[in-house]
Amino acid sequence: xxxxxxxxxxxxxxxxxxxxxxxxxxxxxxxxxxxxxxxxxxxxxxxxxxxxxxxxxxxxxxxxxxxxxxxxxxxxxxxxxxxxxxxxxxxxxxxxxxxxxxxxxxxxxxxxxxxxxxxxxxxxxxxxxxxxxxxxxxxxxxxxxxxxxxxxxxxxxxxxxxxxxxxxxxxxxxxxxxxxxxxxxxxxxxxxxxxxxxxxxxxxxxxxxxxxxxxxxxxxxxxxxxxxxxxxxxxxxxxxxxxxxxxxxxxxxxxxxxxxxxxxxxxxxxxxxxxxxxxxxxxxxxxxxxxxxxxxxxxxxxxxxxxxxxxxxxxxxxxxxxxxxxxxxxxxxxxxxxxxxxxxxxxxxxxxxxxxxxxxxxxxxxxxxxxxxxxxxxxxxxxxxxxxxxxxxxxxxxxxxxxxxxxxxxxxxxxxxxxxxxxxxxxxxxxxxxxxxxxxxxxxxxxxxxxxxxxxxxxxxxxxxxxxxxxxxxxxxxxxxxxxxxxxxxxxxxx
Amino acid sequence: xxxxxxxxxxxxxxxxxxxxxxxxxxxxxxxxxxxxxxxxxxxxxxxxxxxxxxxxxxxxxxxxxxxxxxxxxxxxxxxxxxxxxxxxxxxxxxxxxxxxxxxxxxxxxxxxxxxxxxxxxxxxxxxxxxxxxxxxxxxxxxxxxxxxxxxxxxxxxxxxxxxxxxxxxxxxxxxxxxxxxxxxxxxxxxxxxxxxxxxxxxxxxxxxxxxxxxxxxxxxxxxxxxxxxxxxxxxxxxxxxxxxxxxxxxxxxxxxxxxxxxxxxxxxxxxxxxxxxxxxxxxxxxxxxxxxxxxxxxxxxxxxxxxxxxxxxxxxxxxxxxxxxxxxxxxxxxxxxxxxxxxxxxxxxxxxxxxxxxxxxxxxxxxxxxxxxxxxxxxxxxxxxxxxxxxxxxxxxxxxxxxxxxxxxxxxxxxxxxxxxx
Numbered sequence: 067x068x069x070x071x072x073x074x075x076x077x078x079x080x081x082x083x084x085x086x087x088x089x090x091x092x093x094x095x096x097x098x099x100x101x102x103x104x105x106x107x108x109x110x111x112x113x114x115x116x117x118x119x120x121x122x123x124x125x126x127x128x129x130x131x132x133x134x135x136x137x138x139x140x141x142x143x144x145x146x147x148x149x150x151x152x153x154x155x156x157x158x159x160x161x162x163x164x165x166x167x168x169x170x171x172x173x174x175x176x177x178x179x180x181x182x183x184x185x186x187x188x189x190x191x192x193x194x195x196x197x198x199x200x201x202x203x204x205x206x207x208x209x210x211x212x213x214x215x216x217x218x219x220x221x222x223x224x225x226x227x228x229x230x231x232x233x234x235x236x237x238x239x240x241x242x243x244x245x246x247x248x249x250x251x252x253x254x255x256x257x258x259x260x261x262x263x264x265x266x267x268x269x270x271x272x273x274x275x276x277x278x279x280x281x282x283x284x285x286x287x288x289x290x291x292x293x294x295x296x297x298x299x300x301x302x303x304x305x306x307x308x309x310x311x312x313x314x315x316x317x318x319x320x321x322x323x324x325x326x327x328x329x330x331x332x333x334x335x336x337x338x339x340x341x342x343x344x345x346x347x348x349x350x351x352x353x354x355x356x357x358x359x360x361x362x363x364x365x366x367x368x369x370x371x372x373x374x375x376x377x378x379x380x381x382x383x384x385x386x387x388x389x390x391x392x393x394x395x396x397x398x399x400x401x402x403x404x405x406x407x408x409x410x411x412x413x414x415x416x417x418x419x420x421x422x423x424x425x426x427x428x429x430x431x432x433x434x435x436x437x438x439x440x441x442x443x444x445x446x447x448x449x450x451x452x453x454x455x456x457x458x459x460x461x462x463x464x465x466x467x468x469x470x471x472x473x474x475x476x477x478x479x480x481x482x483x484x485x486x487x488x489x490x491x492x493x494x495x496x497x498x499x500x501x502x503x504x505x506x507x508x509x510x511x512x513x514x515x516x517x518x519x520x521x522x523x524x525x526x527x528x529x530x531x532x533x534x535x536x537x538x539x540x541x542x543x544x545x546x547x548x549x550x551x552x553x554x555x556x557x558x559x560x561x
Numbered sequence: 562x563x564x565x566x567x568x569x570x571x572x573x574x575x576x577x578x579x580x581x582x583x584x585x586x587x588x589x590x591x592x593x594x595x596x597x598x599x600x601x602x603x604x605x606x607x608x609x610x611x612x613x614x615x616x617x618x619x620x621x622x623x624x625x626x627x628x629x630x631x632x633x634x635x636x637x638x639x640x641x642x643x644x645x646x647x648x649x650x651x652x653x654x655x656x657x658x659x660x661x662x663x664x665x666x667x668x669x670x671x672x673x674x675x676x677x678x679x680x681x682x683x684x685x686x687x688x689x690x691x692x693x694x695x696x697x698x699x700x701x702x703x704x705x706x707x708x709x710x711x712x713x714x715x716x717x718x719x720x721x722x723x724x725x726x727x728x729x730x731x732x733x734x735x736x737x738x739x740x741x742x743x744x745x746x747x748x749x750x751x752x753x754x755x756x757x758x759x760x761x762x763x764x765x766x767x768x769x770x771x772x773x774x775x776x777x778x779x780x781x782x783x784x785x786x787x788x789x790x791x792x793x794x795x796x797x798x799x800x801x802x803x804x805x806x807x808x809x810x811x812x813x814x815x816x817x818x819x820x821x822x823x824x825x826x827x828x829x830x831x832x833x834x835x836x837x838x839x840x841x842x843x844x845x846x847x848x849x850x851x852x853x854x855x856x857x858x859x860x861x862x863x864x865x866x867x868x869x870x871x872x873x874x875x876x877x878x879x880x881x882x883x884x885x886x887x888x889x890x891x892x893x894x895x896x897x898x899x900x901x902x903x904x905x906x907x908x909x910x911x912x913x914x915x916x917x918x919x920x921x922x923x924x925x926x927x928x929x930x931x932x933x934x935x936x937x938x939x940x941x942x943x944x945x946x947x948x949x950x951x952x953x954x955x956x957x958x959x960x961x962x963x964x965x966x967x968x969x970x971x972x973x974x975x976x977x978x979x980x981x982x983x
Contacts, residue, residue: 115613119833121606121714122593122615126748156829156876158853165832221837360876362825362885365719368748 072327076281079320080290080298081245082237083312085252086230086271088202089134089261094227095201096125096168096367101228109222117227119163124366125201127152131229134261135175135199136375138231141255141384142194144179146376149369150199156360160219161203163226169200171361175372181255182386183247192248193236202228205268225268237275237295240288242316245274249309254385258410272306276319278327299333303347305340315340319347388413396425405433411447412437418454423461431461435475439483456482460489470548473498498548509542510555524560532556564652564661566671570630571597573618579625581739586621587677589668590631591638592723593712594618601714602634602646602664605840605860615712616744617681617723624739629677632667636862637831638685638716640664641931642924643692645864650921655697655960659918662695664688668726669696678727679736683713685721686819687913687938690950693726694913694962697952699733699979700726702938704970705945706751708737709744715830717823720942730951730980734759737972753970762973763980768801770978773906775809778937778964782915785956790912793953793963793982797910800981807902807909811894812940818891819939820932821875821884827865828872834860867928892943899944903968908978911937913950913962937964947972951979 094101097116115123132150139146153171179194204226210217233252239245253270256262263269277300279290303319306312323333338347383391385407392403392413406416406429415436420428436457440447450457460478463469469478473496474489481492492498513535514521520538523531532553539552568590575581588594591601593611595618600606614622621628635645643666644650651666653659654674661670665682669692672680682689684702693700701724708723715721725736738758743750772794779787794804834840836856861869875884902909914934924931941948946966953963963982967975 115611120593120611120613121599121601121609121833121839122591122611122710122712123613124711124747126746154829156832158832158835158850160837160849163833165835166829358878360829360873360878360881362829362876362881363719365826366747366749 072278072280072332077278077324077327078281078284078290079239079241080237080277080279080295081239081242081316082275083233083235083239083245083248084273084275085233085235085249086273087233087252087256087262088266088269089131089229089231090263091128091130091134091229093128093130095128095131095199095229096227099227107224109220109224112224113226117163118223119226125168125364127367127370128229129370131199132175132370132372133375133379134229134259135197135231136372136379137259137261137381138197138233138256139176139179140376140379140381141259142176142179142181142197142233144176144194144197146372147173147175147177148373149173149371150175150367151369152199152364152367153361154364155200157357159203160221161206161226163204163223167200167203168364168367169232170198174198181248181252183244183251185244185247192238195234195236197231197233200230200232202226202230237290242313242320245316246309246313249312253309254409258385259381260410268307270307270309272312274303274306274312274316274319275300276303276316276323277301278323278333299335301333301335301347302337303340304337304350305342307342311340311342314345315347318345322347382410385410392416396420396429398425398429402429402433405437409447411451415447415451415454415457419458419461422458423465427461427465431457431464435479439479443483445483450483453482453488456488463489463493469493469498470551472550473548506539506543506547506552507555509539509547510552510559512542513538514556514559521560564654564657564670564674564676565649566632566651566667566674566676567630568600568602568633568646568648568667569598571628572630573597573622573628575622575624575626575628577625579623580735581621581679582625584626584678585629586626586736587630587632587668587671587680588618588621588628589634589665589680589682591634591683591714591716592618592631592681593714594628594631597631599631599714600648601638602636602643602648603861603865604647605834605857606714607647609839611712613712615723616709616746617740618712620739621681626679626739630671632665632671632680634667635664635688636865637714637827638664638683638688638721639827639864639868641687641691641934642919643667644921644925645862647862652921653696653918655695656918656958658921659959660695660921660924662692662914662918664692665700665726666692666695669693669698669700672696672698672726672728679732680726681723681736681740682726683721683723684938684942685717685823686942687935688721689724689726690913690938690948690962690964691935693950694952694964695918695960697955697960698726698728699730699949699951699983700724701733701737701949701972701976702941702947703737703741703972704947705942706749707753707947707970707972708740709742709747709750711744711746715826717826718830719826720819720823729763730949730976730983731760731763733949734763734972734976737976741972751970756973759972759976762976764977765800765981765983767797767978767981770797770802770981771905771907772797772802772804772978773807773902773909774804775812775902775909775911776806777809777812778911781936782912783917783956786912786915786917786961789954789956789961790910790963794910797978797981802978802981804910805906807906809895809898809902809940811891811898812936814891815895815940815943816932816936818888818895819935819943820871821888822892822943824868824872825875825885825888826872828869828876831861831865831869836860864928895940896944899940899946899966899968907967908971908975909966911964911966912953913937913964917956917959917961941966945969947975949975949979951982953982
């Protein structure tokens with residue numbers, strides 16, 4: 067499609083993605099080196115002969131990575147291969163220890179899946195063409211300049227061998243916002259599966275292919291015929307590392323391409339680099355040769371039979387289904403259901419609480435109080451997952467009326483989070499607890515009987531008299547009663 | 562005059578006790594030894610000192626062996642004469658004007674000359690059996706998967722195995738007993754049931770053994786070699802074995818298929834040697850690719866460059882199907898031929914090498930002649946089978962080797978047959 071032919075025509079944006087996600091396994095994909103916090107370690111310390119690609123070292127497949135891949139396949143409703151098969155992708159690059167990457171080629175572990183996203187309220191399936199396992203290369207650190215101008219470049223192999231899943235979508239996106247939604251959804255699903263950690267630096271890397279196609283080429287169902295796609299010049303945008311970044315990068319690229327077409331310049335087929343700090347895409351070395359990766363079978367890795375893994379490997383309930391169930395089962399509104407399923411850990415926490423208490427109470431305490439206080443402190447639910455019993459105890463005290471809601475929210479919960487104490491310890495220390503309703507009422511009765519003058523003053527409109535009576539009650543309960551409650555009880559009794 | 566059997570002479574002590582206590586072992590220089598440089602006969606790795614031991618080296622140490630040094634070899638195993646070594650050729654101890662064979666020439670020469678009791682070689686297309694035959698010693702290429710390759714610097718990883726070289730069949734079998742067995746660091750190794758040790762199998766009992774002689778492996782062999790071969794077959798017959806001719810029709814494609822596969826794998830296996838961490842490095846103008854190319858141009862010898870280039874070509878888009886894919890097909894046919902042959906024979910016998918040892922320098926200018934000399938050995942690697950080369954007389958004083966091929970994991974059978982041929 068030439069630029070002239072595109073001018074004056076209604077254009078449709080077509081985007082397809084290659085998404086690389088790091089899988090959360092304890093060890094690397096082909097050796098026993100830990101993957102934990104590899105980025106924070108001293109360079110080249112999380113390495114061994116295998117991930118350094120030392121002469122003679124051999125890869126051995128980490129079955130945990132395969133299991134993670136099977137989970138992803140199930141979550142994406144994809145076909146899962148009957149056996150693993152690995153190939154070598156041969157190319158020279160300084161971050162690649164062996165100058166070839168072990169990856170999958172003709173038999174990806176997952177193929178032909180879908181992920182549903184909501185576009186302006188309409189649900190739509192994004193096609194997943196394939197998802198395969200491969201090893202992450204090391205990382206490069208350019209010193210004294212950019213990729214082309216550096217004085218020298220340092221290589222860190224800590225990351226080398228981290229399991230990666232490359233997920234390739236169909237060209238099903240019609241705009242940058244859809245891409246962002248898809249990626250956010252994908253991250254959410256992967257985190258639910260427990261195979262991905264979005265907070266980790268470099269855990270998500272996206273390459274996007276984007277082109278403009280005349281709108282009349284689209285079929286009735288919105289798909290674009292292959293020949294129309296092939297006729298269009300596409301750019302590949304690399305170096306995208308978040309769903310927000312993807313939307314920005316692609317929005318920039320759509321504008322750039324449309325401007326180029328409008329000015330009659332046309333779109334050059336090229337690879338562009340998303341420069342996050344400048345918010346623009348820049349052309350990488352143009353006229354890049356057609357790459358020939360000389361794929362061939364990796365003989366060092368015999369096939370692993372995984373035909374029955376799809377049945378054998380369980381996956382948790384996925385976020386959409388769980389949100390739906392929360393609304394039905396617990397009668398939650400959409401907002402609460404959404405909040406309480408924001409991560410699998412939050413949802414699990416909520417259900418543990420809701421199993422023992424009124425779901426409304428549980429929802430209020432988890433969604434509003436706990437998540438709010440955690441958020442304020444920059445904490446995550448996982449920081450308190452081990453303190454589920456303490457939290458339940460707090461809700462129990464509130465439900466039984468043993469502590470006022472106000473004290474529970476403003477004192478006990480906060481001190482639980484700040485001091486790490488259990489609720490009973492906080493209540494005892496702050497003198498908030500165990501003024502049982504009956505005990506307080508008894509004290510109120512006593513105070514009224516013992517102080518007829520104050521009662522009289524109160525009836526004559528002296529507000530100070532009530533404060534005096536409250537003080538008496540507080541004294542009788544050893545300060546453990548809630549002044550507000552006492553105040554209210556006194557008023558009720560005296561009216 | 563030194564034979565130049567060793568690239569590095571250095572003693573690595575093993576455990577005080579064990580089946581190999583008191584024995585000296587020479588280790589081919591493509592097998593990693595912690596703290597002792599491992600050059601692969603290449604300038605590229607002249608200063609490379611591995612930080613880890615190959616599994617077989619660990620097993621040698623545990624068995625009480627004393628490693629006496631790292632032996633000379635064709636560069637990265639690419640040769641049949643040990644002349645492509647960056648450290649100069651090794652001489653054949655039987656006749657110092659001749660090559661010792663290759664690529665494990667240093668290992669075979671060291672054993673033949675008594676510089677080591679035993680040796681480790683590696684065999685990608687005949688690299689244990691050829692030098693064993695040329696130097697008049699015993700060499701075993703095990704079934705693919707019997708011996709761990711962890712620590713063996715790969716040349717063609719779908720084809721090669723580490724194996725023993727020894728003066729006697731029993732000695733080779735004893736060493737194989739130490740080397741064999743699964744290794745969790747090499748996913749291609751297998752647990753194999755053994756009735757007894759391989760050494761115990763060297764009992765010389767061939768009564769009732771059925772020997773198949775593939776006629777294709779006699780074609781083009783030197784007359785003197787054939788005479789020696791038939792003499793030893795007759796000897797085995799006199800001990801109660803029977804022989805008959807069998808056919809391996811697909812082996813006519815073996816040499817082509819072997820070189821396409823070996824070179825393709827080599828082009829990938831050797832890609833890591835780019836000057837960043839090994840070999841001549843740094844100070845080059847230009848981009849990474851130019852720097853890598855300079856390093857490889859300087860660090861690799863002519864035969865290595867030839868094979869890397871040919872292998873790269875064979876895997877390239879547009880040629881992959883014509884060469885690499887076809888070679889894989891041929892490999893399957895050859896496997897099937899061997900399966901058929903073993904349905905009617907216990908072992909297959911042929912001369913190991915069709916010719917006696919070359920004169921030093923004779924084959925260097927004619928790589929094709931060198932490649933064709935591998936005709937009898939490469940089919941065995943393509944079919945992942947075990948084979949032994951055992952001395953079988955001589956031609957004008959130059960050693961001739963008998964090759965006995967067994968079915969998968971049939972090491973005991975070939976050891977037994979070979980012990981009767983000694």
